[in-house]
Amino acid sequence: MAKHPMINIADTLITLNAFMRQQGICGSLTYRHEVSHMVRCGRSQISLNVSEEGEKFFIELQQGQRKISGSTTAQAGDVDKIQALILALNERLQYMPQVEHLTPMQAIAQGDLDRFNGDEQLHTIDSQRLVDLFKQTHQHFANEQVEISGAFSAGTYRYAIINTLVDNPICYQGSDYNIELVLQLLAQDKKEIRIADVGESLAQYQPNALIAELVRRYQLKLNTPRQDIPPGEYDVIFHADAFADLTNYLSYMALHGETYQYGMGMLQANKHKLGDTLFDASLTISDDPNDPDTLFGRPVGINGIARGHFPLITQGTLQNVYYSDKDDCDRFACHRNNDMNVASLKVHTGTGPADFDAMVKSCSKPTLYISFIHYMNITHAAKGEFTGTSRFGTLLIEDGQVKAHLYNQRINDSYHRIFNQIEWLSSQLSHVNMSNTYGMRNASSISCPQFVKVNKVNITGSSAPS
Amino acid sequence: MISQARNVIDFLTKQGVEYADIRIHELDEAEHISTMKGDVEKYELISQQGYGIRVLVNGAWGFASSEVMTAQAMEQAGKQAIEKAQAASQFIQQKIELSDKPCVNSHYRSPCEIDPFSVSSQTKLKRLLQLDSQLGDEKFDYWGVSASFYKRHIIYVDSEGSEIRRELIELDAKLYAYATDIDGQQQKRTFVMPQYADGTTGWENLLNDAQIDHTQRLRSELLSLLDAPRCQVETCDVILLPEMMALQTHETIGHALELDRILGYELSYAGGSHVDLDDFGQLQFGSHKLTARADGTVPNSPGSIGFDDDGVPARNVTLIEKGLLKDAITSRQMIMEANAKAGRAIFSASGATSRAQSYSNLPIERMNNINIDAGQDGDLEAIIAATKNGILLETPCSWSIGSNRENFHFATEIAWKIKDGKIAHVVRNATYRGDSLTFWHSLDQVGDESTWQLQPVFMCGKGQPNQIMRLGHGIPVCRFKNVQVGE
Ligand SMILES: [Zn+2]
Numbered sequence: 001m002a003k004h005p006m007i008n009i010a011d012t013l014i015t016l017n018a019f020m021r022q023q024g025i026c027g028s029l030t031y032r033h034e035v036s037h038m039v040r041c042g043r044s045q046i047s048l049n050v051s052e053e054g055e056k057f058f059i060e061l062q063q064g065q066r067k068i069s070g071s072t073t074a075q076a077g078d079v080d081k082i083q084a085l086i087l088a089l090n091e092r093l094q095y096m097p098q099v100e101h102l103t104p105m106q107a108i109a110q111g112d113l114d115r116f117n118g119d120e121q122l123h124t125i126d127s128q129r130l131v132d133l134f135k136q137t138h139q140h141f142a143n144e145q146v147e148i149s150g151a152f153s154a155g156t157y158r159y160a161i162i163n164t165l166v167d168n169p170i171c172y173q174g175s176d177y178n179i180e181l182v183l184q185l186l187a188q189d190k191k192e193i194r195i196a197d198v199g200e201s202l203a204q205y206q207p208n209a210l211i212a213e214l215v216r217r218y219q220l221k222l223n224t225p226r227q228d229i230p231p232g233e234y235d236v237i238f239h240a241d242a243f244a245d246l247t248n249y250l251s252y253m254a255l256h257g258e259t260y261q262y263g264m265g266m267l268q269a270n271k272h273k274l275g276d277t278l279f280d281a282s283l284t285i286s287d288d289p290n291d292p293d294t295l296f297g298r299p300v301g302i303n304g305i306a307r308g309h310f311p312l313i314t315q316g317t318l319q320n321v322y323y324s325d326k327d328d329c330d331r332f333a334c335h336r337n338n339d340m341n342v343a344s345l346k347v348h349t350g351t352g353p354a355d356f357d358a359m360v361k362s363c364s365k366p367t368l369y370i371s372f373i374h375y376m377n378i379t380h381a382a383k384g385e386f387t388g389t390s391r392f393g394t395l396l397i398e399d400g401q402v403k404a405h406l407y408n409q410r411i412n413d414s415y416h417r418i419f420n421q422i423e424w425l426s427s428q429l430s431h432v433n434m435s436n437t438y439g440m441r442n443a444s445s446i447s448c449p450q451f452v453k454v455n456k457v458n459i460t461g462s463s464a465p466s
Numbered sequence: 467m468i469s470q471a472r473n474v475i476d477f478l479t480k481q482g483v484e485y486a487d488i489r490i491h492e493l494d495e496a497e498h499i500s501t502m503k504g505d506v507e508k509y510e511l512i513s514q515q516g517y518g519i520r521v522l523v524n525g526a527w528g529f530a531s532s533e534v535m536t537a538q539a540m541e542q543a544g545k546q547a548i549e550k551a552q553a554a555s556q557f558i559q560q561k562i563e564l565s566d567k568p569c570v571n572s573h574y575r576s577p578c579e580i581d582p583f584s585v586s587s588q589t590k591l592k593r594l595l596q597l598d599s600q601l602g603d604e605k606f607d608y609w610g611v612s613a614s615f616y617k618r619h620i621i622y623v624d625s626e627g628s629e630i631r632r633e634l635i636e637l638d639a640k641l642y643a644y645a646t647d648i649d650g651q652q653q654k655r656t657f658v659m660p661q662y663a664d665g666t667t668g669w670e671n672l673l674n675d676a677q678i679d680h681t682q683r684l685r686s687e688l689l690s691l692l693d694a695p696r697c698q699v700e701t702c703d704v705i706l707l708p709e710m711m712a713l714q715t716h717e718t719i720g721h722a723l724e725l726d727r728i729l730g731y732e733l734s735y736a737g738g739s740h741v742d743l744d745d746f747g748q749l750q751f752g753s754h755k756l757t758a759r760a761d762g763t764v765p766n767s768p769g770s771i772g773f774d775d776d777g778v779p780a781r782n783v784t785l786i787e788k789g790l791l792k793d794a795i796t797s798r799q800m801i802m803e804a805n806a807k808a809g810r811a812i813f814s815a816s817g818a819t820s821r822a823q824s825y826s827n828l829p830i831e832r833m834n835n836i837n838i839d840a841g842q843d844g845d846l847e848a849i850i851a852a853t854k855n856g857i858l859l860e861t862p863c864s865w866s867i868g869s870n871r872e873n874f875h876f877a878t879e880i881a882w883k884i885k886d887g888k889i890a891h892v893v894r895n896a897t898y899r900g901d902s903l904t905f906w907h908s909l910d911q912v913g914d915e916s917t918w919q920l921q922p923v924f925m926c927g928k929g930q931p932n933q934i935m936r937l938g939h940g941i942p943v944c945r946f947k948n949v950q951v952g953e
Contacts, residue, residue, distance in 0.1 A: 039554070040930055042731035046554040050529040051546055052826045052931070056514075070511040073533045089511065095588045097595070099505045127553040135557045149734040151930045182734035192869075194734065263607060263652050264644065271650070327507065374737065377864040379877045380895060382651035387866045387875045391737075408868060410875065410899075412953065436932060460953060461899070463868050 005076075006116060006158060006171045009033075012076045013162040013169040019083055020164050025090050026105055027061035028163035030302060031076070034441035035123055036155040039130035044138055044148045049127050054440055057082050061089050062105050065098040067327075101330045107165040108304030115299060118175035119201035123156040130154065133207050137181060140211055141218075150181040157441040161304045170300045176200050176443035178433040181214060182392070189226055191405060193217045194372060194392035196241060198433035198445045200295050217393065220402060227396060227404035228464035235423070236457040237359060237397070239371040242390070244432035244446040247285065247347055249376055250415055253384060254278075255312050256340060257323035261332040266384030266415060269332075272318065279316040279419040284348035286311045287338070294344040295431055296443045301339020310338055312345070346447040350425030359426070359451050361400040368409065368459070369395040369402075384415035389463065407464040411457060418454050426450040467492050468631075471623040474540045478521055479625050481548060485522035485564060487624035488540075489775060491515060491825045493617065495583065499590060500612035501598040506591060507610060516825040519544050523551035525561025531826040560806065564798040565816055567778045573631040574772020577765060578668035581635060582615035585669045593672055600681040601643055605689060607652065609643035613672065614924070628777040635667050636768050636936060638924040641684055647692045647894065655688040655879055656861060658709065663764050663920050663940065687880055687892075694892040697881060699952040703856035704898055705849055705945045710878060711838070712921035712939035713862040718902040719758050720836040720939075722871035723785055724928075725800040727831070729807070735930055737869030740902065741791065743808040749791040752906030755841055758786040760795050762818050762834035767938030768922050771821075775829035778818040785836070795819045795831050823933035830929050835920070837940035841912025846943050849911050856884040857951055859896055875899040898951045911945035918942045
């Protein structure tokens with residue numbers, strides 16, 4: 001039987017590590033590999049069908065308080081090429097100025113931490129299968145005036161890490177797929193609807209269920225009139241896709257330890273302390289690679305730090321922030337405690353409605369339903385202020401019924417306000433893809449209640465024609 | 467390597483493809499250096515090599531990339547691209563056609579005096595640390611300088627007989643400083659080094675004294691922000707300085723006029739456009755003072771690379787003339803599709819804007835240099851003097867744009883209140899928002915040549931898989947009437 005490719009990588013890293021030690025070099029090596037397949041659809045036809053394979057070695061060398069890093073594309077067998085880069089970097093290292101606060105390199109986590117979780121079927125998936133989802137959707141809507149667009153991405157990613165303070169590398173292999181499917185209703189003022197899916201093995205992929213959900217949303221759209229509302233404060237129910245996006249931005253604004261230390265986010269080390277109550281008691285956010293409710297659990301980060309149960313916000317109280325980067329930690333004399341790059345956040349569920357119909361019935365007063373937030377951005381970091389517009393179906397619900405389909409609405413509000421005005425969180429959890437990252441494939445998702453109701457959200461405008 | 471490229475194209479042609487091209491990044495290097503408070507924060511060298519092969523089979527695209535540089539691996543990637551195209555062709559409504567282009571055998575080199583990769587790391591660090599020391603102040607929390615140098619040698623060969631070599635050098639340098647204001651909130655000033663259309667793109671840019679001047683300006687601006695009044699909510703005239711004008715142009719003209727986006731190819735992700743095909747030649751996009759172009763021929767910009775990744779020579783395309791919408795950001799494929807859809811020849815030739823981030827990406831429509839012509843309303847002082855109640859805005863701090871680019875909300879790093887033709891004081895936390903068309907119609911003053919500047923952009927994201935693109939905006943200072951500020 002052929003050896004698992006990660007065994008070859010581990011052997012290469014051990015060889016290179018031994019080489020560095022022989023040369024008296026202190027350093028670390030990270031190997032990353034990705035296979036990505038993507039099919040994209042626009043105007044009801046396939047617009048892109050691509051496969052990428054990428055393989056990179058990242059090298060970091062440290063000598064006393066001098067440091068240098070480099071990376072190269074190379075295959076696992078290219079030991080000579082990587083050794084040459086190590087030597088070239090080591091030569092330049094001598095000229096790097098000393099950085100006073102730099103602490104010595106630390107050993108990476110050791111032990112039974114290798115995981116080979118990848119679904120081989122996602123590694124070698126035939127692109128016909130990806131194309132078929134769009135074809136099948138088209139068949140369902142063949143008699144309707146709609147245009148189909150979307151993307152289906154699938155692949156695997158591997159990383160392995162070693163440094164000269166340890167003998168053995170830590171290896172991880174994972175796989176993921178993510179899908180977004182959008183309909184534009186040409187005969188209905190170009191209303192848009194979207195569904196999305198994310199998973200770690202092909203067995204989780206259920207095209208019929210996805211299309212059925214799209215049909216349900218389509219019917220709802222057909223039967224609701226367009227309407228606009230004046231700016232003002234509204235109670236809003238965020239769908240998981242929207243609330244996960246809010247949570248994702250919150251993680252960078254408030255849970256990123258380096259930002260916290262630099263004082264560049266909404267929480268600052270000199271003002272906010274672990275243990276402070278920041279948000280409504282209904283809000284609990286954690287990260288745990290062993291939590292079966294989350295996807296992509298990675299026991300060791302790409303930075304070599306072991307990961308375990310990591311409470312972030314517990315009943316509104318700040319428990320932890322992520323420290324992932326050694327250079328920043330050295331500057332503030334703190335220690336790395338995790339790797340935010342491989343986090344799998346979970347927003348804990350509450351007791352609110354579990355499905356769409358129950359959610360609609362629960363609204364007697366006028367309530368907005370926002371399914372997705374487009375182009376979020378932070379307008380004032382220190383105040384936790386952000387903006388973004390709703391998209392893919394903004395509804396007005398009243399008297400337990402969907403009354404209208406609104407134009408996209410712009411939100412201008414702050415985390416301090418809206419995360420303190422949570423009325424309820426749904427009892428149903430769902431996974432939301434977050435892996436729209438730059439660089440190499442790195443699966444990411446947030447597990448989030450299906451719906452979250454927030455009172456008095458500030459709506460400042462809409463896309464209605466003026 | 468060029469013969470290897472020709473062999474692959476021959477191989478693919480023999481397989482019966484309708485069209486094929488290969489882009490080989492023979493050399494692709496980057497060097498990132500950053501400093502913070504007098505220390506070297508990062509020194510990183512990146513080296514990569516690889517190629518991407520694109521084929522058209524049964525009217526559909528297929529694409530595959532690899533980093534294994536052998537002839538055998540290239541053929542393998544070619545076969546994979548054919549399989550991808552065959553699968554894609556199972557679900558198309560309209561076969562892809564490519565517009566005509568000249569067959570070229572040519573090359574392009576970035577204008578560069580001193581190759582940054584020929585300068586020693588010690589020399590670079592010394593200069594960056596010198597700029598760092600000029601920027602610092604005891605009232606500041608953090609400050610620093612970052613510089614990224616890029617060098618790429620790209621070979622392009624296609625089945626129509628074109629062969630192009632590009633040797634590109636790019637420089638992306640920034641200054642930044644952070645300090646805490648009187649309310650205990652952090653303020654920042656950053657500066658992206660502008661490029662000069664008559665200049666060069668090498669290391670020499672970092673040596674000139676203008677960089678020292680910028681450190682001093684940034685330092686005093688940040689100090690003045692710390693106790694400045696906060697932005698008031700009001701409707702007033704806004705004057706956008708070059709960095710803000712670049713963002714405004716980028717988000718509400720550039721992205722809105724990408725033809726693939728107008729056709730609906732970006733709908734599921736980035737969004738659509740409020741512009742549709744009927745608007746070309748009809749829509750008054752802005753006031754008669756607005757003339758905008760997609761100009762790939764501006765010298766010395768990261769958006770000027772000689773030829774796009776369809777192998778089309780760079781052009782200067784008028785997008786908007788005296789306010790009237792005329793053309794879009796286009797490629798060979800999209801103009802054929804758009805003309806067919808519209809049933810009329812809206813677009814006569816590709817605007818040469820089909821570009822890929824790197825060898826592993828399929829090219830799509832990307833901004834090259836989306837520029838606005840200088841006007842005749844004088845220099846900055848003249849525009850300020852002509853403003854009774856206004857605000858002068860500079861440097862993007864955050865941006866959020868509607869999914870059809872129909873509206874926007876921007877926050878800025880710094881602003882100055884203008885009263886009765888004079889700058890009254892610095893303003894903190896300024897924001898403004900508007901509807902795109904209304905905003906461009908409110909353009910009533912366009913600065914002269916003295917205000918026109920080329921602003922490089924190195925972080926424009928688009929597409930799936932996401933591609934980060936380099937480009938430029940050559941823009942004058944402009945004034946807009948009656949804009950909502952401070953919300
Ligand atoms: Zn952009």
